[in-house]
Amino acid sequence: MPPQGDAQSCPNSPPDGGAWSYTGRSKRGRALSFTGHVTSLGGAAGERLQGELAVAIRDLLRWAVDARKAAEDSSEHHEDTAA
Numbered sequence: 001m002p003p004q005g006d007a008q009s010c011p012n013s014p015p016d017g018g019a020w021s022y023t024g025r026s027k028r029g030r031a032l033s034f035t036g037h038v039t040s041l042g043g044a045a046g047e048r049l050q051g052e053l054a055v056a057i058r059d060l061l062r063w064a065v066d067a068r069k070a071a072e073d074s075s076e077h078h079e080d081t082a083a
Helices: 043-082
Strands: 004-008 020-024 030-039
Touching: none
Parallel strands: none
Antiparallel strands: 004 020, 020 030
């Protein structure tokens, strides 16, 4: 589950709404605060960046699946040795 919080436009942001911020808390209660600015990009550079982002997202999803499997395997091994 992602951290709880709210995303919103930054005060004094440009009319195109390109600035954003996020504040919330992590699962452990630590305060989180992120800000950024969105820049539109098209053409060949936009397609290249879209491809790079797709690869990064794919890699993160694979990592998440592997991490979950490792955690489940560790939990099952712990249960087997405790019995």
